[in-house]
Amino acid sequence: MSWLSRLYQTYEAVSNNPDAQLNHALMPFYHVKQNVQIIVTISDKGDFISARLTRDGNGKLKSQVTTIPATNDSATRTSSPVAHPLADKLQYVGKDFFAKSKNKKDLFALYEQTLTDWCNSPFSHPKSQAVLHYVQKGTLTQDLIDEGIVIADDTGSLAYPSNASDYPESILSLLIKNGGEFDQGSAFIAWEVMDSDIAQADITTWGDESLFTAWQNYYASFDSKEGFCHITGETAPLASKHPNRVLKSASNAKLISANDMSGFTFLGRFTDDDKSIAKQGYQAVNISATVTEKAHSALAWLLTNQGHEESGQAVVAWAVDGSKLPQPFKPILSQETVETVIQETIEDELADDELDEFAEIGESEKVDEHDEQPTKREHHKDIGSRFAHGLKKAMQGYRQKLPNHEQISVISLDSATPGRMAVTYYYEAMPDDYIEAMEDWYENFAWYAFYFDKETNQRHMTIQAPTPYQIAVSAYGxxxxxxxxxxxxxxxxxxxxxxxxxxxxxxxxxxCVKRACNPLGLENWEWEQNLSVACGLYRGYFNRLKSDKKRSYTVALQEDYTSRDYLYGRLLATAENLEGYALYVAGETRTTTAQRYMQQFANRPFSTWRNIELALDPYIKRLNNNRPEFLRSREKLLNDIMSKFEIQDFNNDSALSGEFLLGYHSQKMAFELARQANQDKNTAEKSAEIN
Known part of the structure; x- marks a missing residue:
């Protein structure tokens, strides 16, 4: 139960630290969030003052999310009628609603009984008493009709319109049509209570901490069986039920459930029954009502504030004080930050002035057209090293914000059924250990990737480690x-x-490697993502092996690396680039031979390379006539790569490992970086000419 203890500690820490709640308020326990459409203002004596429809900051009609007291049953109500104790729908809180509506059942009695029991208890509150006095008068529905908040027909009863446009700027704009008509009884009502004797700082019921506390103390008294709480180590009222509403995608799923008093499906070694529980509590573990409510509330807040949920599965990492942490399901550095690292790198590149926008340069040497002798050019700096430097700066920022003694927890939840949820993974670490682990993942598994900017409608290159969900899609589609x-x-x-x-x-x-070798079976964007994920995983896998088997691959092109598989990957990328450019010059957009043969090339590289090389002949002739400089640079690069092979390695026709994808993609990205550098240089020169 350490996860439950950590969540309870988190609630206590965050509730006393307003700064930790900047984005999402920590829910008070025994309360739920609710969309409200009508706010009714009354006096502390229970007299009606005014009513209004909820609006946003611009004055537009919009439901308002408020915090309301709730019971375990009302928080999870569906079709069965159960009343909230204070704020609820008009059909519950309006005593005169039933007489003015088409409802088949009067629900006011349920609401009145719940609110009366609270107001008659030692934990009553002046605002709840004022609401009870007012609703018992039985004038709420008529007051709303008189104020023009709800719409009545000619007989004075509530209308059931079918078209909201017939009543502009009305309550209908906030309701959902049900059965072809609008039921105004479903409008949710919250209360404001004004004290006639003193000026109150807050007249709302959804922002009054004393009201929250009064309801919490009252509802906790229902679990009146005193016992030893295994979380706090103190004697307190024990919980007989535990909350749900932790996951948005499975709101009824519970982490802790104990209702197996018949059938004994999950009873196991325990012999609990209703009588023994009432007398001595549960045999397995006892948790106080306050602890379980606070822990579940903290978990729901953490998932909303910094966690991730998808298909009933949720993951979140957190510190007890609520500090923001790098999360294991998304990149640490923003795409814009990483793109800046790439931009700084390509600004250092040399570009061939005579090549057009598509003419990419990837080799470390280029041919000078005057003396036809190779001249050294500055090799591009290691993007991976720059990314690692930016990563370390980001992680250092997290380290500075976290106290050395702060406990870091990671939890994964899974809802296999609508009513059951389980903790599938839980891990605790000290801040330095967690930050170091995250840094290790994003540094060793990082690789080139592309993302699409919806705002600019442009495609950008970045560096990032794959997320767990990207890995799942890349592995299985x-x-x-x-x-x-x-x-x-x-x-x-x-x-x-x-x-x-x-x-x-x-x-x-x-x-992932297998699917990345089949570009023809996927959409181009999907294949590019798979290729990036496969390269990142392969690189990280060998980076984490023991010293005798470890291989330290870099993100940037390793031109001095002479592994057979890596070199074959570079050959394939260069052939693809050469043919792709020839197709570009001719205005054609079809798939290159290298891409069509990629899967076969991965299985039989030596024999397949011969076919690819022969297929390049017409494109070489075309480029020799149109772009001889580009052709000479590519032919030189092909010869340079071929010269690095050992003869027996080149003639080996056995299948390639995933390493060939690293050579292939690194060479492609070297071409892309040079293209970007050349494009940026041309843009800068044109801008300079204009100025």
């Missing part, structure tokens, strides 16, 4: 079942948060 996606995330999550102590499963790496 876009249409993978939720169960498979959850399984992959469960396998990858420990690899991220536990650092070099955990290795990425080789089976996942192999699946």
């Amino acid at each position: 876009l249409r993978l079942p939720d169960a498979v996606k959850k399984q992959v995330v469960s396998q990858v999550l420990p690899v991220i948060v536990e650092g070099h102590h955990r290795q990425i499963p080789k089976s996942i790496v192999d699946l």
Whole structure:
């Protein structure tokens, strides 16, 4: 139960630290969020003052999200009528609603009984008493009609319009049509209570901390069985029920459930029954009502504030004080930050002035057209090293914000059924260990990637480590079942948060590599993402092996690396670039021979390369006539790569490992970086000419 203890501690810490609640307010326990459409203002004596429809800051009609007291049953109500204790729908709080509506059942009695019991208890509150006095008068519906808040027909009863446009700027704009008509009884009502004797700082019921506390103390008294709480170590009223509404996608799912008093499906070694529980509590573990409510409220807040939820599975990492942490399911550095790193690198590149926008340069040497002798050019700086430097700066920022003694927790939840939820993974670490593990993942598994900027409608290159969900899609495709996606995330999550102590499963790496070798079977954007994920996983897998098997691959092109598989990958990328440019010059957009043969090339590189090389002949002739400088640079690069092969390695026709993807993609990205550098230089020169 350490996760429950940490969540309880988090609630206590965050509730006393307003700065930790800048984006999402920590929910008070025994309360829920609710969309409200009508706000009614009354006096502390229970007299009606005014009513209004909710609006946003611009004065437009919009439902208002407020915090309201709730019972365990009302918080999870569906079709069965259960009343909230204070704020609720008009059909519950209006005593005269039933007589003025088409409802088949009067629900006011449920609401009145719940509110009366609270007001008659030692934990009553002046605002709740004022609301009770007013609703018992039975004039709420008529007051709303008189104020023009709700719409009545000619007989004075509530109307059931079918067209909201017939009543502009009305309550209908805030309601959802049900059965072809608008039921105004579904409008949710919240209260404001004004004290006639003193000026109140806050007349609302949804912002009054004393009202929250009064309801919490009252409702906690229902679990009146005193016992030893295993979380606090103190004697307190024990919880007989535990909250749900933790996950948005499975709001009825519970982490703790104890209702197996018949059938004994999950009873196991325990012999609990209703009588023994009432007398001595549960045999397994006792948790106080306050602790379980606070812990569940903290978990829901954490998931909303900094967690991630998808298909009933949720993951969040947090510190007890509520500080923001790097999360294991998304990149640490923003795409714009990483793109700046790339931009700084390509600004250092030399570009050939005579090549047009598509004429990319990837070799470390280029031919000078005057003396036809190779001249050295500055090699591009290691983008991976620059990315690592930016990463370290970001992680250092997190380290400075976290106290050294602060505990870091990571939890993964999964809702297999609508009513049950489980903790599938829980891990605790000290701040330095967690930051180091996250840094290790994003540094060792980082690779080139592309993203699409919706605002500018442009495609940009970045560097990032794949997320667990990207890995799942790359391994099994876009249409993978939720169960498979959850399984992959469960396998990858420990690899991220536990650092070099955990290795990425080789089976996942192999699946991603296999799918990345088949560009014709996927949309181009999907294949590019798969290729990026496969390269990142393969690189990270070998970076984490023991010293005798470890291979230190870099993100940038390793021109001095002479591995057979890596060199074959570079050959394929260069052939693809050469043919692609020839097609570009001719105005053609079809797939290159290298892409069509990629899967076959991965299985039989030596024999397949011969076919690719022969297919390049017409494109070489075309470029020799149109772009001889570009052709000479590419032919030189092909010769340079070929010269690095050992003869026996080049003639080896056995299948290539995933390493060939690293050589292939690094060479492609070297071309892309040079293209960007050349394009930026041309843009700068044109701008200078204009100025």
